Amino acid sequence: MDALTLELLNGLSLFATLAIVALGLGIVFGLMGIINLAHGEFVMIGAYVAYVTHANGLSHWLSLPLAAVVLFVLGACIEVGLIRRIHRRPEVTILATFGLSICLRQAVELIFTKDFRGVPNPVPGATRALGVLFPTYRYVLIGIAVVVVVVTLLAFTRSRFGLTVRAIVADRDLADACGVRTGIANFCAFGIGAATAGIAGALVAPLGAIEPQAGLAYLPGAFLVVIVGGFNRLWGVIAGALVVAAVQTGVIHFYDAVWAQIASLALAVLMLQLRRVPVEAANP
Amino acid sequence: MRFEAHGLRSGYGSVPVLHGVSFCVAQGEIVALVGRNGAGKTTLVRTMIGLLRATGGQLRLGGADITRVPPSRRVRAGLRAAFQERSLFSQFSVGDNLRLSGHPPAEHGRVLGMFGESLAGREAQRAGTLSGGEQKMLAAASALASTASILLMDEPTEGLQPSNVGLLGDALALARQQGRGVLLVEQHLALALRLADRFVVLEKGEIVDTGTAGEAGLGDRLSGRLAL
Amino acid sequence: MRRALATGAACALAAVVFSGAFGGYRSGQLSLFLVFAALAVSLDFVWGYSGILSLGQLLPFGIAAYTSAKVATAAPSLSLPMLVGSAAVGAGVAAALGVAILRRRPSAVVVGLLTLVLSLTLEQLAEQWRDVTGGFNGLTGVPRLGALGIELSDAAQDVAVSVLAIVAITVVGTLVTRPIGAVLIGIRSNERRMEALGYKTVQIKIWAFTVGGALAGFAGALYVHRTSFVSPQIFGFSLATSVVLWTLVGGRGTIVGPVIGAMAINFASATLADVWLQYWTLATGLIFVAVVVVMPHGLVPSAQRLAGRPARRQQPNLRPAATDADAPSGPGAGAEAPSADAAAVFEARDVHKSFGFFRLLDGVTLTMEDAELRCLIGPNGAGKSTLLDILSGQQGCQSGRVLVFGAEHTGRHAWEFARHGVSRKFQSPQLIDDLSVAANVAIAAWGTRSSPWALVRRSWSTAVPRPALEVLERTQLSERLDMRAGDLSHGDKQWLEIAMALAGRCRLLLLDEPTAGMTVAESLEAAALLRELHRSHRLPIVIVEHDMAFIRAVADRVTVLARGEVIADGTVAEVESDPDVQAIYAGVDS
Structure with a gap:
């Protein structure tokens, strides 16, 4: 019974991590039709923001808003300098962000070297709940991740800004003709997508090593979430993260990590067979 | 404020549709643009609002050259279009559609009440579930309720019940009284003949005839142009 | 080779x-x-x-x-x-x-x-x-x-x-x-x-x-x-990006390009990386992004373009098909399918097609008994192009049946329609821009008998049905066979597209707005050519058009569609005098 509870908590923690890491990816793909292959690097840079914050003797909690701001600015610059020129050509954007990911990784390596960095756990220790001991920081992580994901998604589905952005996605020409400034919406969507990646990076920073290649580890999981959750559906991020976390945790529990990977692969291919993929939906 | 097109050329990809079209719409007048299917009417409207790039010629609004200006700035400069097709965000509610067109919620009642009862109180309904005619009315109402000084109406009467055609005609006449200019694109002559001050006939992407209201034999001439 | x-x-x-x-x-x-x-x-x-x-x-x-x-x-x-x-x-x-x-x-x-x-x-x-x-x-x-x-x-x-x-x-x-x-x-x-x-x-x-x-x-x-x-x-991100980089920089679509890209970048890496590895990797990232944005075709094609010498490709040699057996099966090859004479050219029975709430086709029944030249007209949104799509397998329909030369084709793929003799010209020209005029025609001729290995083995010399060659000659395209299709004028593209439609196993020709973008004189010339094709090869043709002058010059029979239904059908004169049609076109009622 306790083992099962622990597994459930592990699954929940995986779900929260996947959801917040995939959130920005889902936003940028769902709203702009762009696959951002540099998304993992955004997460990695968020973790470095947490490291710098710690190295300067500041509180870890400060690094979350700080990472959001830094990554928003970076994302916005990338949107203006690069994405804006090419965003109507999906194949080109996937290649450009592919190259961008090399640049970001290498720039970070030049600044911080390849050495592994770490951030101490701000809330060490474990909490006993439901009869099992579970690291306290993980509870915090689950809480913050869920709040960030839900608030961001609400902002996109409920606010006037979100309405504008969704209108552009639904029918760019019509939005143009309604007088909507389509450029600004893209700028914000890409910036916010990057900002959530920054928060995700800072949030997971105390849990593992921080190094320039760290972003790559998040990429397969995050894309799997978007594929499973459904393209062009913002709330799909939550459903996708739930399914992927359940499959991975379940298979690891009963078999091992190898089979969990194989199951994920099978899931991705299966979802592609079942789902109608929006073919060139984003480029009229 | 006066809208002018000089030698306008446009098309889709490599397919030329408009071969040098010149006309103008001044304030306080309704200009009817008539022509058969495939004559280039919708292309003209889309080029005027800026969704299609002009491949030649010039567009001017109030004297300023807007040929290369993006659509959103044309709208803020006082131009407004109601499209023939895909004139609404069908996935969004009626209220959201109005918000996107720049009408704050306080105005929604007024906009929806413009054509009698048929749209009143249906703010929460998804726009795609309105009937074709209701969608056209909503798009027309949204454009008419805006502050734009030049309105481009692409076949607003298509699919409308006769009684609503009457209401639409009244609303257009009111817009003219308020000193706004209207380009009324029509395939159906009845409304155009009742309302318009001037007529422009488009055929194969060129203006082949013009006319003024009250000219002798105008109706027959125009129906001749439109008949098979 | x-x-x-x-x-x-x-x-x-x-x-x-x-x-x-x-x-x-x-x-x-x-x-x-x-x-x-x-x-x-x-x-x-x-x-x-x-x-x-x-x-x-x-x-x-x-x-x-x-x-x-x-x-x-x-x-x-x-x-x-x-x-x-x-x-x-x-x-x-x-x-x-x-x-x-x-x-x-x-x-x-x-x-x-x-x-x-x-x-x-x-x-x-x-x-x-x-x-x-x-x-x-x-x-x-x-x-x-x-x-x-x-x-x-x-x-x-x-x-x-x-x-x-x-x-x-x-x-x-x-x-x-x-x-x-x-x-x-x-x-x-x-x-x-x-x-x-x-x-x-x-x-x-x-x-x-x-x-x-x-x-x-x-x-x-x-x-x-x-x-x-x-x-x-070996499966990692780093090598994955590198392969794409080599191919992209060298120039995809050329075999030489990626080889040069791989050799040049790797030798440069090996030499420069000793000195400043980190900066070199950053530089490759920047080169990657720069090539994608500024020079998407890569080095080799760009250099070829600068030198004014585009990639040389093998040019097919087009020769007239001596007999029907030699050709991929030309128009009028009805004898091949025994049922063709007995069965109607095509039959669409009670076809329904809707998109969301919008009914594009609402129970359309349309038959062509004999080889005739039929025009389809109707207001915007009447469902003309959709009907053509369904008759050529581009789209399926929700209910109803489609038969072509007596054979059931409901729910079949576009390539099955094509192999049964349905040729389609799209509304806007859809050519293979990068290939020559001759290659476009040859590709059209090979289409109905193509397995990948057969296409590896087959000869570039291609038998083309006479009607296709006639169109090429009438429009002087036969003198410009080496020209890149993308560089043709709009009118010539339309003609090449028609020639392509005829070059396959064409027994039924469907044309969507063939005169779009043509001047009045050109469209009348088009009418004459199409009539001649129809008459001399007994080729059934369906044309969607708006231009009445063209329709009068070309059509045996006209079908009028409105709001997804057939509202009239007959000769041009009959349709013109039909009160329903007049109402729809002149907008007297509604």
């Missing part, structure tokens, strides 16, 4: 001389980089030629490398024969992937994403599956190439690997000079068009993906022997 073989032989010779002259270290570098070049060419074949954005070309490469490592370690004397086996492994991996991914016709973005995710996941899998893959450190101590108990020396292996890589590249380089090369370019640039010509595009793409996988697998085996170890990083 000869040129490709000669180039390959010259390169192989140069590689041997280079190895002899510089020996040891340089020779080793050359062999490794040539393996990378072969990998880049495999991506080029898949992506540059066939348009499948595969970011997972490392999957066949890496899996074949692991397999070869296992086999060679267990039985060193099998390593040389296993090179062929590894090509088969690569082909098998790619075929399985192709079937799993490509059948649903995903967009390029989805293919790229999925193949990349698969590759990265396999990296993690290889790290964790220690028993088989040796985990993070991989498999080491892989023996050198050998057979029959003899293992090559290091120096000999370097030369052998170089030559084998060049041979493999040459094989693919030769393949693309065959007709299949032109067909792949066609599918890349306009899949819908190719399917309407009768090509089973999905099958051909899976074939191309498999061939690319075979080359990648072969390269993987060479790689593992050359480096004597393999680790999970």
Whole structure:
């Protein structure tokens, strides 16, 4: 019974991590039709923001808003300098962000070297709940991740800004003709997508090593979430993260990590067979 | 404020549709643009609002050259279009559609009440579930309720019940009284003949005839142009 | 083809001389980089030629490398024969992937994403599956190439690997000079068009993906022997980006480009990385982004363009089909299908099609009993193009039946319609812009009898049905057969498109707005030509048009559609005097 509870908590923690890491990816793909292959690097840079914050003797909690701001600015610059020129050509954007990911990784390596960095756990220790001991920081992580994901998604589905952005996605020409400034919406969507990646990076920073290649580890999981959750559906991020976390945790529990990977692969291919993929939906 | 097109050329990809079209719409007048299917009417409207790039010629609004200006700035400069097709965000509610067109919620009642009862109180309904005619009315109402000084109406009467055609005609006449200019694109002559001050006939992407209201034999001439 | 073989032989010779002259270290570098070049060419074949954005070309490469490592370690004397086996492994991996991914016709973005995710996941899998893959450190101590108990020396292996890589590249380089090369370019640039010509595009793409996988697998085996170890990083992000970079910078859609890209970037890396590794990697990232944005075609095509000498491609030789048997089956070849005389040309029965709430076609029944020239008219949104789509298999319908020459075609694919004799011209010209006029016509002629291997073997000399040649001659296109189709004027594009429709197994011609963009004089000329085609070859033609002057000049019979229903049908005069039609057109009522 306790083992099962622990597994459930592990699954929940995986779900929260996947959801917040995939959130920005889902936003940028769902709203702009762009696959951002540099998304993992955004997460990695968020973790470095947490490291710098710690190295300067500041509180870890400060690094979350700080990472959001830094990554928003970076994302916005990338949107203006690069994405804006090419965003109507999906194949080109996937290649450009592919190259961008090399640049970001290498720039970070030049600044911080390849050495592994770490951030101490701000809330060490474990909490006993439901009869099992579970690291306290993980509870915090689950809480913050869920709040960030839900608030961001609400902002996109409920606010006037979100309405504008969704209108552009639904029918760019019509939005143009309604007088909507389509450029600004893209700028914000890409910036916010990057900002959530920054928060995700800072949030997971105390849990593992921080190094320039760290972003790559998040990429397969995050894309799997978007594929499973459904393209062009913002709330799909939550459903996708739930399914992927359940499959991975379940298979690891009963078999091992190898089979969990194989199951994920099978899931991705299966979802592609079942789902109608929006073919060139984003480029009229 | 006066809208002018000089030698306008446009098309889709490599397919030329408009071969040098010149006309103008001044304030306080309704200009009817008539022509058969495939004559280039919708292309003209889309080029005027800026969704299609002009491949030649010039567009001017109030004297300023807007040929290369993006659509959103044309709208803020006082131009407004109601499209023939895909004139609404069908996935969004009626209220959201109005918000996107720049009408704050306080105005929604007024906009929806413009054509009698048929749209009143249906703010929460998804726009795609309105009937074709209701969608056209909503798009027309949204454009008419805006502050734009030049309105481009692409076949607003298509699919409308006769009684609503009457209401639409009244609303257009009111817009003219308020000193706004209207380009009324029509395939159906009845409304155009009742309302318009001037007529422009488009055929194969060129203006082949013009006319003024009250000219002798105008109706027959125009129906001749439109008949098979 | 000869040129490709000669180039390959010259390169192989140069590689041997280079190895002899510089020996040891340089020779080793050359062999490794040539393996990378072969990998880049495999991506080029898949992506540059066939348009499948595969970011997972490392999957066949890496899996074949692991397999070869296992086999060679267990039985060193099998390593040389296993090179062929590894090509088969690569082909098998790619075929399985192709079937799993490509059948649903995903967009390029989805293919790229999925193949990349698969590759990265396999990296993690290889790290964790220690028993088989040796985990993070991989498999080491892989023996050198050998057979029959003899293992090559290091120096000999370097030369052998170089030559084998060049041979493999040459094989693919030769393949693309065959007709299949032109067909792949066609599918890349306009899949819908190719399917309407009768090509089973999905099958051909899976074939191309498999061939690319075979080359990648072969390269993987060479790689593992050359480096004597393999680790999970073979599936990793770093190598995945590098392969794309080599191909992209060199220029996809040319075999030379990726080879040059791979060699140049790797030699530069090897030289510069010693001095400032980190800055060099950053520079490659920047080059990547810059090439994508500024020079998307890559070095070789851009250089060719600068020099004013576009890529030379094999030009087909068009000759008139002597008999119907010689042609892919021309118009009027009704005798081939015994039922054709008895059955109606086509029959659409009670066809319904809606899109969301909007009913595009609401119970349309339309039959053409005999070869006639029929025009379809109606207001915007009446469903004319949709009906044409359903008659040519571009779209399915929700209910109702479609018969073509008496054969049930409801729910069939576009290529099945095409192979049964339905030719379609789209509203806007859909040519293969990068190919010549002659190649466009030839592709159209091959479409109805095309398996990938047949297209590899077949001759460039092509029999074309007479009506297609007549159109080319009447419009002087026959004097511009070498011209790039994309450079033609709009009117000429329309004509070429009609010639293409006639070049296949055309027994029923469907034309969507053939006079769009033509002047009044041109459209009347078009009317005369179409009438003549119809009369002299008894070719049934359906035309969607708005231009009444054209319709009067051309039509035997007119069908009027409005709001998804047929509202009138008859001669031009009958339809014109029909009160319903007048009402719809002049807008008297409503």
